[in-house]
Amino acid sequence: MFKKLTILIIFTFFFAFNVNAGSDGELVLQEDEVKEIKDCFEKLNRATFSFNQGLDKVIIKPLAKSYRSLPDPIQKGTTNAVKNLSNLITIPNNILQGDVKTAIINTARLAVNTTIGILGTIDVANKMGFPKYEREDYGQTLGAWGVGPGCYIVLPVLGPSTIRDTAGSFANVLGGDPWYNASIHGNNEYLSEGLYIASRALSGIDFRANNIESFENLEANSIDFYASIRSLYLQDRENKIKNNQRGNIEVLYKDEGDWEEIDNQ
Amino acid sequence: MKKKIIVILILLVNLNINFSYAIGPDIFVQSTVNRASEILSKNISREEKISELKSVAKDTVDIKGVGFYSLGSMRKNLTDNQKNKYFELFEKYFLKSFSSRLSEYTNPKIEVQGKKVLNENYTIVESILIATSDRPEVKIDWRVYTKNPDNPLIRDLIIEGLSLARTQKEEFASILSSNDGDINALFRTLEKFSKD
Numbered sequence: 001m002f003k004k005l006t007i008l009i010i011f012t013f014f015f016a017f018n019v020n021a022g023s024d025g026e027l028v029l030q031e032d033e034v035k036e037i038k039d040c041f042e043k044l045n046r047a048t049f050s051f052n053q054g055l056d057k058v059i060i061k062p063l064a065k066s067y068r069s070l071p072d073p074i075q076k077g078t079t080n081a082v083k084n085l086s087n088l089i090t091i092p093n094n095i096l097q098g099d100v101k102t103a104i105i106n107t108a109r110l111a112v113n114t115t116i117g118i119l120g121t122i123d124v125a126n127k128m129g130f131p132k133y134e135r136e137d138y139g140q141t142l143g144a145w146g147v148g149p150g151c152y153i154v155l156p157v158l159g160p161s162t163i164r165d166t167a168g169s170f171a172n173v174l175g176g177d178p179w180y181n182a183s184i185h186g187n188n189e190y191l192s193e194g195l196y197i198a199s200r201a202l203s204g205i206d207f208r209a210n211n212i213e214s215f216e217n218l219e220a221n222s223i224d225f226y227a228s229i230r231s232l233y234l235q236d237r238e239n240k241i242k243n244n245q246r247g248n249i250e251v252l253y254k255d256e257g258d259w260e261e262i263d264n265q
Numbered sequence: 266m267k268k269k270i271i272v273i274l275i276l277l278v279n280l281n282i283n284f285s286y287a288i289g290p291d292i293f294v295q296s297t298v299n300r301a302s303e304i305l306s307k308n309i310s311r312e313e314k315i316s317e318l319k320s321v322a323k324d325t326v327d328i329k330g331v332g333f334y335s336l337g338s339m340r341k342n343l344t345d346n347q348k349n350k351y352f353e354l355f356e357k358y359f360l361k362s363f364s365s366r367l368s369e370y371t372n373p374k375i376e377v378q379g380k381k382v383l384n385e386n387y388t389i390v391e392s393i394l395i396a397t398s399d400r401p402e403v404k405i406d407w408r409v410y411t412k413n414p415d416n417p418l419i420r421d422l423i424i425e426g427l428s429l430a431r432t433q434k435e436e437f438a439s440i441l442s443s444n445d446g447d448i449n450a451l452f453r454t455l456e457k458f459s460k461d
Contacts, residue, residue: 217369221362223454227439231432239426246404246426262333
Protein backbone atom coordinates (compact mmCIF):
# COMPACT_ATOMS: atom_id res chain seq x y z
CA MET A 1 0.00 0.00 0.00
CA PHE A 2 2.79 2.37 0.97
CA LYS A 3 4.61 1.50 -2.23
CA LYS A 4 1.51 2.23 -4.29
CA LEU A 5 1.07 5.54 -2.54
CA THR A 6 4.71 6.42 -3.13
CA ILE A 7 4.38 5.53 -6.78
CA LEU A 8 1.23 7.57 -7.09
CA ILE A 9 2.87 10.60 -5.48
CA ILE A 10 6.00 10.41 -7.58
CA PHE A 11 4.00 9.77 -10.66
CA THR A 12 1.81 12.77 -10.18
CA PHE A 13 4.85 14.85 -9.31
CA PHE A 14 6.04 14.51 -12.84
CA PHE A 15 2.86 14.97 -14.60
CA ALA A 16 1.15 17.34 -12.22
CA PHE A 17 4.28 19.40 -11.59
CA ASN A 18 4.87 19.68 -15.28
CA VAL A 19 1.66 21.62 -15.18
CA ASN A 20 -2.03 20.81 -15.26
CA ALA A 21 -5.43 22.87 -15.76
CA GLY A 22 -8.75 24.41 -14.45
CA SER A 23 -12.47 26.00 -14.45
CA ASP A 24 -15.73 26.58 -12.66
CA GLY A 25 -15.80 24.53 -9.51
CA GLU A 26 -17.86 21.64 -10.78
CA LEU A 27 -16.79 18.48 -12.50
CA VAL A 28 -19.40 18.72 -15.19
CA LEU A 29 -19.41 18.92 -18.94
CA GLN A 30 -18.02 22.33 -19.52
CA GLU A 31 -20.05 24.89 -21.35
CA ASP A 32 -17.64 27.70 -21.05
CA GLU A 33 -13.94 27.11 -20.36
CA VAL A 34 -13.54 30.83 -20.00
CA LYS A 35 -15.30 30.87 -16.59
CA GLU A 36 -13.29 31.58 -13.46
CA ILE A 37 -11.80 28.57 -11.77
CA LYS A 38 -12.65 28.50 -8.11
CA ASP A 39 -10.01 28.12 -5.46
CA CYS A 40 -12.46 26.35 -3.17
CA PHE A 41 -9.89 25.33 -0.56
CA GLU A 42 -7.65 28.39 -0.66
CA LYS A 43 -6.59 28.34 3.01
CA LEU A 44 -5.68 24.67 2.86
CA ASN A 45 -4.09 25.13 -0.56
CA ARG A 46 -1.91 27.97 0.74
CA ALA A 47 -0.81 25.84 3.67
CA THR A 48 0.05 22.96 1.35
CA PHE A 49 1.84 25.36 -0.97
CA SER A 50 4.01 26.55 1.93
CA PHE A 51 4.75 22.96 2.86
CA ASN A 52 5.75 22.21 -0.74
CA GLN A 53 7.98 25.27 -0.83
CA GLY A 54 9.74 24.02 2.31
CA LEU A 55 10.16 20.60 0.79
CA ASP A 56 11.48 22.14 -2.39
CA LYS A 57 13.97 24.26 -0.48
CA VAL A 58 15.28 21.39 1.62
CA ILE A 59 15.21 18.46 -0.80
CA ILE A 60 14.07 19.03 -4.37
CA LYS A 61 15.97 22.19 -5.28
CA PRO A 62 19.31 20.96 -3.85
CA LEU A 63 18.84 17.73 -5.79
CA ALA A 64 18.04 19.70 -8.93
CA LYS A 65 21.16 21.82 -8.44
CA SER A 66 23.32 18.73 -8.04
CA TYR A 67 21.74 17.32 -11.17
CA ARG A 68 22.64 20.52 -13.02
CA SER A 69 26.29 19.95 -12.18
CA LEU A 70 26.30 16.71 -14.17
CA PRO A 71 27.84 16.84 -17.66
CA ASP A 72 25.51 18.24 -20.30
CA PRO A 73 25.25 15.02 -22.34
CA ILE A 74 24.00 13.15 -19.26
CA GLN A 75 21.38 15.80 -18.55
CA LYS A 76 20.31 15.94 -22.18
CA GLY A 77 20.14 12.15 -22.37
CA THR A 78 17.99 12.05 -19.22
CA THR A 79 15.65 14.75 -20.52
CA ASN A 80 15.27 12.81 -23.76
CA ALA A 81 14.71 9.48 -22.01
CA VAL A 82 11.96 10.75 -19.69
CA LYS A 83 10.33 12.55 -22.60
CA ASN A 84 10.41 9.31 -24.56
CA LEU A 85 8.74 7.45 -21.69
CA SER A 86 6.01 10.10 -21.48
CA ASN A 87 5.11 9.16 -25.04
CA LEU A 88 3.60 5.96 -23.66
CA ILE A 89 0.91 8.10 -22.06
CA THR A 90 0.71 10.62 -24.89
CA ILE A 91 -0.11 8.03 -27.56
CA PRO A 92 -3.28 6.61 -25.92
CA ASN A 93 -4.38 10.17 -25.21
CA ASN A 94 -3.83 11.19 -28.84
CA ILE A 95 -6.18 8.36 -29.78
CA LEU A 96 -8.72 9.22 -27.08
CA GLN A 97 -8.79 12.77 -28.41
CA GLY A 98 -9.36 11.47 -31.92
CA ASP A 99 -5.96 12.55 -33.19
CA VAL A 100 -4.98 9.29 -34.88
CA LYS A 101 -2.45 10.92 -37.19
CA THR A 102 -0.43 12.31 -34.25
CA ALA A 103 -0.76 8.96 -32.47
CA ILE A 104 0.87 7.26 -35.48
CA ILE A 105 3.64 9.85 -35.63
CA ASN A 106 4.27 9.50 -31.90
CA THR A 107 4.34 5.71 -32.16
CA ALA A 108 6.96 5.96 -34.89
CA ARG A 109 8.85 8.49 -32.75
CA LEU A 110 8.76 6.12 -29.78
CA ALA A 111 9.98 3.20 -31.90
CA VAL A 112 12.82 5.19 -33.48
CA ASN A 113 13.99 6.80 -30.25
CA THR A 114 13.77 3.64 -28.16
CA THR A 115 15.79 1.61 -30.66
CA ILE A 116 18.15 3.78 -32.70
CA GLY A 117 18.03 6.44 -29.97
CA ILE A 118 19.28 3.97 -27.34
CA LEU A 119 16.33 3.77 -24.94
CA GLY A 120 15.28 7.29 -25.78
CA THR A 121 18.47 8.99 -24.63
CA ILE A 122 18.99 10.45 -28.10
CA ASP A 123 16.12 12.21 -29.83
CA VAL A 124 16.77 10.71 -33.26
CA ALA A 125 13.22 11.44 -34.41
CA ASN A 126 13.80 15.14 -33.90
CA LYS A 127 16.96 15.01 -35.99
CA MET A 128 15.00 13.14 -38.68
CA GLY A 129 12.53 16.04 -38.86
CA PHE A 130 9.54 14.62 -37.00
CA PRO A 131 6.99 17.28 -35.96
CA LYS A 132 7.53 18.86 -32.53
CA TYR A 133 6.49 16.54 -29.72
CA GLU A 134 3.64 17.72 -27.48
CA ARG A 135 2.81 15.77 -24.33
CA GLU A 136 -0.77 14.74 -23.67
CA ASP A 137 -2.24 13.28 -20.50
CA TYR A 138 -5.58 12.00 -19.24
CA GLY A 139 -6.43 15.32 -17.60
CA GLN A 140 -6.03 17.02 -20.96
CA THR A 141 -8.18 14.37 -22.60
CA LEU A 142 -10.93 14.90 -20.03
CA GLY A 143 -10.67 18.63 -20.74
CA ALA A 144 -10.81 18.04 -24.48
CA TRP A 145 -13.93 15.93 -23.93
CA GLY A 146 -15.57 18.86 -22.22
CA VAL A 147 -15.07 17.97 -18.57
CA GLY A 148 -14.67 21.12 -16.48
CA PRO A 149 -11.59 21.42 -14.29
CA GLY A 150 -13.39 21.65 -10.97
CA CYS A 151 -11.75 23.41 -8.06
CA TYR A 152 -8.09 24.33 -8.06
CA ILE A 153 -6.15 22.25 -5.57
CA VAL A 154 -2.57 22.08 -4.37
CA LEU A 155 -1.44 18.54 -3.67
CA PRO A 156 1.25 17.77 -1.11
CA VAL A 157 4.57 17.17 -2.92
CA LEU A 158 2.83 17.06 -6.29
CA GLY A 159 1.96 20.74 -6.52
CA PRO A 160 -0.80 22.52 -8.44
CA SER A 161 -3.68 20.60 -9.95
CA THR A 162 -7.44 20.60 -10.35
CA ILE A 163 -10.02 17.99 -9.49
CA ARG A 164 -10.15 16.96 -13.14
CA ASP A 165 -6.41 16.69 -13.58
CA THR A 166 -5.99 14.73 -10.37
CA ALA A 167 -8.69 12.35 -11.56
CA GLY A 168 -6.82 12.10 -14.85
CA SER A 169 -3.63 11.17 -13.01
CA PHE A 170 -5.37 8.23 -11.41
CA ALA A 171 -5.97 6.80 -14.87
CA ASN A 172 -2.23 6.22 -15.14
CA VAL A 173 -2.16 3.81 -12.22
CA LEU A 174 -5.41 2.23 -13.25
CA GLY A 175 -3.93 0.80 -16.43
CA GLY A 176 -3.49 3.93 -18.52
CA ASP A 177 0.30 4.00 -18.36
CA PRO A 178 2.01 1.09 -20.15
CA TRP A 179 5.30 1.93 -18.41
CA TYR A 180 3.61 1.61 -15.01
CA ASN A 181 1.87 -1.60 -16.03
CA ALA A 182 5.06 -3.21 -17.32
CA SER A 183 7.12 -2.10 -14.31
CA ILE A 184 4.66 -2.96 -11.58
CA HIS A 185 2.61 -5.79 -13.01
CA GLY A 186 4.80 -7.11 -15.79
CA ASN A 187 6.56 -10.39 -15.33
CA ASN A 188 9.90 -9.01 -16.44
CA GLU A 189 13.24 -9.47 -14.71
CA TYR A 190 14.57 -6.12 -16.02
CA LEU A 191 11.70 -3.95 -14.83
CA SER A 192 10.63 -3.30 -11.27
CA GLU A 193 8.77 -0.89 -9.03
CA GLY A 194 12.10 0.61 -8.04
CA LEU A 195 12.92 1.41 -11.63
CA TYR A 196 9.50 2.96 -12.15
CA ILE A 197 9.83 5.13 -9.05
CA ALA A 198 13.36 6.14 -10.05
CA SER A 199 12.24 7.09 -13.56
CA ARG A 200 9.45 9.27 -12.19
CA ALA A 201 11.70 10.89 -9.61
CA LEU A 202 14.31 11.58 -12.27
CA SER A 203 11.68 13.15 -14.48
CA GLY A 204 10.72 15.51 -11.64
CA ILE A 205 14.29 16.47 -10.86
CA ASP A 206 14.95 17.04 -14.55
CA PHE A 207 11.95 19.38 -14.78
CA ARG A 208 12.94 21.26 -11.62
CA ALA A 209 16.56 21.56 -12.78
CA ASN A 210 15.46 23.09 -16.08
CA ASN A 211 13.42 25.73 -14.26
CA ILE A 212 15.59 26.81 -11.34
CA GLU A 213 16.14 30.36 -12.56
CA SER A 214 12.57 30.78 -13.83
CA PHE A 215 11.11 29.93 -10.42
CA GLU A 216 13.64 32.08 -8.57
CA ASN A 217 12.91 35.02 -10.85
CA LEU A 218 9.17 34.55 -10.55
CA GLU A 219 9.28 34.28 -6.77
CA ALA A 220 11.50 37.34 -6.41
CA ASN A 221 9.19 39.44 -8.57
CA SER A 222 5.81 38.29 -7.28
CA ILE A 223 3.82 40.05 -4.63
CA ASP A 224 1.76 36.88 -4.11
CA PHE A 225 3.76 33.89 -5.32
CA TYR A 226 0.92 31.46 -4.59
CA ALA A 227 -1.47 33.45 -6.80
CA SER A 228 1.15 33.74 -9.55
CA ILE A 229 1.71 30.00 -9.67
CA ARG A 230 -2.03 29.34 -9.65
CA SER A 231 -2.60 31.75 -12.52
CA LEU A 232 0.28 30.41 -14.62
CA TYR A 233 -0.69 26.80 -13.99
CA LEU A 234 -4.30 27.32 -14.99
CA GLN A 235 -3.36 29.33 -18.09
CA ASP A 236 -0.93 26.64 -19.13
CA ARG A 237 -3.52 23.91 -18.80
CA GLU A 238 -6.06 25.89 -20.79
CA ASN A 239 -3.49 26.23 -23.56
CA LYS A 240 -2.55 22.55 -23.46
CA ILE A 241 -6.14 21.39 -23.62
CA LYS A 242 -6.69 23.61 -26.62
CA ASN A 243 -3.33 22.55 -28.07
CA ASN A 244 -2.43 26.18 -28.41
CA GLN A 245 1.22 26.71 -27.63
CA ARG A 246 1.18 30.47 -27.99
CA GLY A 247 -1.94 31.00 -25.92
CA ASN A 248 -5.47 31.46 -27.02
CA ILE A 249 -6.32 35.11 -27.50
CA GLU A 250 -9.96 34.56 -26.56
CA VAL A 251 -8.95 32.87 -23.34
CA LEU A 252 -6.12 35.26 -22.54
CA TYR A 253 -8.33 38.29 -22.95
CA LYS A 254 -11.59 36.88 -21.75
CA ASP A 255 -12.21 40.12 -19.92
CA GLU A 256 -11.58 42.31 -22.93
CA GLY A 257 -14.37 44.54 -21.64
CA ASP A 258 -11.93 45.75 -19.01
CA TRP A 259 -9.62 47.17 -21.65
CA GLU A 260 -12.48 48.74 -23.59
CA GLU A 261 -13.67 50.43 -20.43
CA ILE A 262 -10.16 51.68 -19.66
CA ASP A 263 -9.78 53.05 -23.19
CA ASN A 264 -13.06 54.92 -22.95
CA GLN A 265 -12.27 56.58 -19.64
CA MET B 266 15.85 82.80 -46.17
CA LYS B 267 18.56 80.77 -44.47
CA LYS B 268 18.06 82.80 -41.31
CA LYS B 269 14.33 82.14 -41.39
CA ILE B 270 14.89 78.40 -41.64
CA ILE B 271 17.31 78.49 -38.73
CA VAL B 272 14.87 80.51 -36.64
CA ILE B 273 12.06 78.07 -37.39
CA LEU B 274 14.27 75.12 -36.53
CA ILE B 275 15.32 76.68 -33.24
CA LEU B 276 11.70 77.47 -32.44
CA LEU B 277 10.67 73.93 -33.15
CA VAL B 278 13.36 72.57 -30.90
CA ASN B 279 12.57 75.03 -28.15
CA LEU B 280 8.88 74.32 -28.33
CA ASN B 281 9.74 70.65 -28.05
CA ILE B 282 7.67 69.73 -31.05
CA ASN B 283 8.06 66.12 -31.97
CA PHE B 284 7.84 65.01 -35.55
CA SER B 285 5.73 61.90 -35.27
CA TYR B 286 5.43 59.12 -37.78
CA ALA B 287 3.61 55.83 -37.83
CA ILE B 288 5.73 52.90 -36.81
CA GLY B 289 4.87 49.27 -37.47
CA PRO B 290 4.22 47.28 -34.27
CA ASP B 291 6.79 44.64 -35.29
CA ILE B 292 9.45 47.28 -35.91
CA PHE B 293 8.50 48.96 -32.64
CA VAL B 294 8.95 45.67 -30.73
CA GLN B 295 12.22 44.83 -32.46
CA SER B 296 13.61 48.26 -31.71
CA THR B 297 12.46 47.97 -28.08
CA VAL B 298 14.12 44.58 -27.60
CA ASN B 299 17.24 45.86 -29.32
CA ARG B 300 17.38 48.72 -26.83
CA ALA B 301 16.92 46.30 -23.94
CA SER B 302 19.49 43.84 -25.32
CA GLU B 303 22.01 46.62 -25.74
CA ILE B 304 21.57 47.62 -22.10
CA LEU B 305 21.79 44.03 -20.87
CA SER B 306 24.98 43.33 -22.77
CA LYS B 307 26.69 46.50 -21.46
CA ASN B 308 29.52 46.12 -19.03
CA ILE B 309 27.77 48.06 -16.27
CA SER B 310 26.41 47.18 -12.83
CA ARG B 311 23.07 45.45 -12.35
CA GLU B 312 21.69 48.61 -10.72
CA GLU B 313 22.69 50.70 -13.71
CA LYS B 314 21.10 48.17 -16.05
CA ILE B 315 17.89 48.26 -14.03
CA SER B 316 17.85 52.04 -14.14
CA GLU B 317 18.24 52.09 -17.94
CA LEU B 318 15.66 49.34 -18.41
CA LYS B 319 13.19 51.39 -16.42
CA SER B 320 13.46 54.23 -18.88
CA VAL B 321 12.86 51.81 -21.78
CA ALA B 322 9.73 50.56 -20.01
CA LYS B 323 8.49 54.10 -19.41
CA ASP B 324 8.83 54.87 -23.12
CA THR B 325 7.26 51.72 -24.48
CA VAL B 326 4.76 50.24 -22.01
CA ASP B 327 1.27 51.56 -21.31
CA ILE B 328 1.94 51.53 -17.57
CA LYS B 329 -1.19 53.44 -16.69
CA GLY B 330 -3.39 51.13 -18.77
CA VAL B 331 -1.77 48.00 -17.33
CA GLY B 332 -2.22 49.45 -13.85
CA PHE B 333 -5.94 50.00 -14.39
CA TYR B 334 -6.31 46.55 -15.91
CA SER B 335 -4.48 44.90 -13.02
CA LEU B 336 -6.86 46.47 -10.55
CA GLY B 337 -9.89 44.75 -12.08
CA SER B 338 -13.33 45.96 -11.04
CA MET B 339 -11.85 47.63 -7.95
CA ARG B 340 -10.81 50.56 -10.15
CA LYS B 341 -14.45 51.72 -10.23
CA ASN B 342 -14.56 52.08 -6.46
CA LEU B 343 -11.53 54.28 -5.94
CA THR B 344 -11.62 57.97 -5.11
CA ASP B 345 -9.42 60.33 -7.11
CA ASN B 346 -6.93 60.47 -4.25
CA GLN B 347 -6.76 56.70 -4.08
CA LYS B 348 -6.28 56.50 -7.83
CA ASN B 349 -3.39 58.91 -7.69
CA LYS B 350 -1.79 57.02 -4.85
CA TYR B 351 -2.34 53.74 -6.66
CA PHE B 352 -0.63 54.92 -9.83
CA GLU B 353 2.29 56.31 -7.97
CA LEU B 354 2.79 52.97 -6.20
CA PHE B 355 1.95 50.86 -9.24
CA GLU B 356 4.49 52.59 -11.45
CA LYS B 357 7.26 52.01 -8.94
CA TYR B 358 6.20 48.39 -8.50
CA PHE B 359 5.88 47.75 -12.22
CA LEU B 360 9.19 49.29 -13.17
CA LYS B 361 11.03 47.38 -10.48
CA SER B 362 9.34 44.09 -11.33
CA PHE B 363 9.80 44.55 -15.09
CA SER B 364 13.44 45.58 -14.96
CA SER B 365 14.40 42.99 -12.33
CA ARG B 366 12.94 40.19 -14.42
CA LEU B 367 14.89 41.30 -17.48
CA SER B 368 18.13 42.08 -15.69
CA GLU B 369 18.69 38.38 -15.02
CA TYR B 370 19.41 37.85 -18.69
CA THR B 371 22.75 38.70 -20.21
CA ASN B 372 22.77 39.57 -23.85
CA PRO B 373 19.44 37.96 -24.77
CA LYS B 374 18.73 37.64 -28.47
CA ILE B 375 15.11 38.18 -29.38
CA GLU B 376 14.01 37.80 -32.96
CA VAL B 377 10.69 39.15 -34.21
CA GLN B 378 9.07 36.58 -36.47
CA GLY B 379 5.77 38.07 -37.50
CA LYS B 380 2.63 39.85 -36.46
CA LYS B 381 -1.11 39.31 -36.31
CA VAL B 382 -3.32 42.35 -36.59
CA LEU B 383 -6.29 41.64 -34.32
CA ASN B 384 -8.11 44.90 -35.00
CA GLU B 385 -7.28 48.58 -35.33
CA ASN B 386 -6.42 48.75 -31.63
CA TYR B 387 -4.30 45.65 -31.20
CA THR B 388 -1.55 43.72 -32.94
CA ILE B 389 0.17 40.65 -31.57
CA VAL B 390 3.86 40.64 -32.46
CA GLU B 391 5.39 37.17 -32.36
CA SER B 392 9.00 36.71 -31.36
CA ILE B 393 11.38 34.13 -29.94
CA LEU B 394 14.09 34.37 -27.36
CA ILE B 395 16.79 32.40 -29.10
CA ALA B 396 17.99 29.26 -27.28
CA THR B 397 21.38 29.12 -25.61
CA SER B 398 23.26 26.17 -24.15
CA ASP B 399 21.62 26.95 -20.78
CA ARG B 400 18.02 27.34 -21.80
CA PRO B 401 15.67 26.35 -24.59
CA GLU B 402 14.03 28.69 -27.07
CA VAL B 403 11.22 30.75 -25.53
CA LYS B 404 8.24 32.08 -27.46
CA ILE B 405 7.37 35.64 -26.54
CA ASP B 406 4.37 37.45 -27.96
CA TRP B 407 3.78 41.13 -27.44
CA ARG B 408 0.34 42.65 -27.31
CA VAL B 409 0.74 46.09 -28.79
CA TYR B 410 -1.89 48.79 -28.45
CA THR B 411 -2.00 50.56 -31.79
CA LYS B 412 -4.88 52.99 -31.44
CA ASN B 413 -2.38 55.78 -31.92
CA PRO B 414 -0.14 54.38 -34.70
CA ASP B 415 2.41 57.12 -34.01
CA ASN B 416 2.85 55.94 -30.47
CA PRO B 417 2.34 52.18 -30.13
CA LEU B 418 2.47 50.86 -26.57
CA ILE B 419 3.00 47.42 -25.09
CA ARG B 420 0.10 46.18 -23.00
CA ASP B 421 1.08 42.57 -22.37
CA LEU B 422 3.81 40.00 -22.77
CA ILE B 423 2.70 36.46 -23.47
CA ILE B 424 5.51 34.07 -22.65
CA GLU B 425 4.96 30.53 -23.93
CA GLY B 426 1.26 31.26 -24.00
CA LEU B 427 1.15 32.71 -20.47
CA SER B 428 -0.05 36.28 -20.13
CA LEU B 429 1.88 38.41 -17.66
CA ALA B 430 -0.92 41.00 -17.47
CA ARG B 431 -3.46 38.33 -16.59
CA THR B 432 -1.12 36.81 -13.99
CA GLN B 433 -0.56 40.22 -12.43
CA LYS B 434 -4.27 40.95 -12.38
CA GLU B 435 -4.97 37.65 -10.64
CA GLU B 436 -2.21 38.36 -8.11
CA PHE B 437 -3.76 41.73 -7.27
CA ALA B 438 -7.23 40.19 -7.05
CA SER B 439 -5.89 37.57 -4.66
CA ILE B 440 -4.39 40.20 -2.36
CA LEU B 441 -7.61 42.21 -2.38
CA SER B 442 -9.81 39.20 -1.70
CA SER B 443 -7.54 38.01 1.14
CA ASN B 444 -8.02 41.43 2.76
CA ASP B 445 -11.76 41.87 2.30
CA GLY B 446 -11.26 44.18 -0.68
CA ASP B 447 -9.21 46.68 1.31
CA ILE B 448 -7.24 48.76 -1.21
CA ASN B 449 -4.87 49.87 1.55
CA ALA B 450 -3.65 46.28 1.85
CA LEU B 451 -2.69 46.37 -1.83
CA PHE B 452 -1.02 49.76 -1.33
CA ARG B 453 1.05 48.34 1.54
CA THR B 454 2.07 45.29 -0.53
CA LEU B 455 3.12 47.41 -3.50
CA GLU B 456 5.00 49.79 -1.24
CA LYS B 457 6.83 46.96 0.49
CA PHE B 458 7.80 45.36 -2.82
CA SER B 459 9.24 48.61 -4.16
CA LYS B 460 11.22 49.27 -0.98
CA ASP B 461 12.69 45.78 -0.49
